[in-house]
Amino acid sequence: MAAAAAAHGRSHNLTLVMALMICVQVLLVIMCCSSMCLVKADPDPLTDFAPNVTTFTFKDLNQNGVINVGPGGRRAALNITIFPALISQGITVVRFELLPCGTNPPHTHPRASELLFLVSGGPLLAGFVDTSGVAHLDIIHAGDVTIFPRALLHFETNLGTETAVFISGLNSQNPGTLNAGFSEFQIPDIAIASALYTNIPTLDKIRANISEFEAGNLEALQKSPLAHCVPGKNISDFDNVLRTMGIGNQQHLLRSLLKSA
Numbered sequence: 001m002a003a004a005a006a007a008h009g010r011s012h013n014l015t016l017v018m019a020l021m022i023c024v025q026v027l028l029v030i031m032c033c034s035s036m037c038l039v040k041a042d043p044d045p046l047t048d049f050a051p052n053v054t055t056f057t058f059k060d061l062n063q064n065g066v067i068n069v070g071p072g073g074r075r076a077a078l079n080i081t082i083f084p085a086l087i088s089q090g091i092t093v094v095r096f097e098l099l100p101c102g103t104n105p106p107h108t109h110p111r112a113s114e115l116l117f118l119v120s121g122g123p124l125l126a127g128f129v130d131t132s133g134v135a136h137l138d139i140i141h142a143g144d145v146t147i148f149p150r151a152l153l154h155f156e157t158n159l160g161t162e163t164a165v166f167i168s169g170l171n172s173q174n175p176g177t178l179n180a181g182f183s184e185f186q187i188p189d190i191a192i193a194s195a196l197y198t199n200i201p202t203l204d205k206i207r208a209n210i211s212e213f214e215a216g217n218l219e220a221l222q223k224s225p226l227a228h229c230v231p232g233k234n235i236s237d238f239d240n241v242l243r244t245m246g247i248g249n250q251q252h253l254l255r256s257l258l259k260s261a
């Protein structure tokens with residue numbers, strides 16, 4: 001009787017241990033999957049290319065792309081409607097012409113990392129902010145390549161006297177663009193005021209400006225006010241500071257830049 005009860009207790013314990021092991025294994029699998037999902041961009045293609053795609057060349061991106069002209073210059077992008085060959089390839093490209101003192105205002109691409117190649121003109125002041133709030137800034141000269149990690153806040157400003165022509169490759173067929181200034185102002189004042197440490201009347205004024213310049217043209221390249229940017233004049237300021245000072249000063253620089261944008 002006692003022996004049977006003890007045996008029953010052991011097998012009960014054994015079942016418990018096995019159940020626990022299975023739970024741990026399931027948890028491990030879930031953790032692996034979610035960490036893999038975090039680093040994955042678009043899913044892998046299931047076919048060589050999308051059905052019915054017959055042309056793999058898009059003629060003259062700068063003329064025939066999705067064109068967006070703003071005060072700071074011209075943006076020519078692709079999407080799957082105008083270039084179906086992109087479908088399921090997890091990749092796209094954008095061409096920019098950024099005028100002197102033009103800025104591609106702070107934004108994120110929730111679905112893609114970006115590799116920017118400056119073909120000619122500039123130089124660009126460019127960089128991103130990481131999730132520790134640290135800014136990583138640099139001066140990009142013609143021939144240079146820089147990277148903006150996926151989903152991080154980034155920008156480019158042309159500090160030179162010549163139009164900057166650059167090409168950005170992104171690892172999604174639909175990277176998405178979230179404009180930081182505009183999207184923040186879609187949130188009720190009570191919340192933005194706390195984020196920007198300011199009052200409602202100031203927010204109203206900024207909002208009025210933002211809707212005038214950006215509503216319906218969220219991808220538009222903007223222009224830095226001339227009071228804060230003189231074509232060709234700010235390069236050495238930023239270049240010297242970036243080369244001689246640390247990250248803390250970069251944050252300070254970024255803040256002054258955001259203020260002047």
Ligand SMILES: *[C@@H]1O[C@H](CO)[C@@H](O)[C@H](O)[C@H]1NC(C)=O
Binds near residue numbers: 051052
């Ligand atoms: C491909 O083309 C055929 C014939 O026009 C059409 O029936 C089909 O829906 C198309 N498939 C896709 C995925 O567009």
Ligand SMILES: *[C@@H]1O[C@H](CO)[C@@H](O)[C@H](O)[C@H]1NC(C)=O
Binds near residue numbers: 079
């Ligand atoms: C692609 O761009 C064209 C032109 O702006 C637009 O009509 C179309 O809806 C866009 N397609 C997608 C999938 O965004």
Ligand SMILES: *[C@@H]1O[C@H](CO)[C@@H](O)[C@H](O)[C@H]1NC(C)=O
Binds near residue numbers: 202205206209
């Ligand atoms: C709104 O824009 C005008 C014209 O660029 C500028 O003078 C003014 O300072 C801006 N207001 C705010 C609150 O940023």
Ligand SMILES: *[C@@H]1O[C@H](CO)[C@@H](O)[C@H](O)[C@H]1NC(C)=O
Binds near residue numbers: 230256257
């Ligand atoms: C850019 O240069 C001009 C002229 O030297 C200066 O007034 C301005 O403060 C500079 N802007 C920045 C953001 O350093």
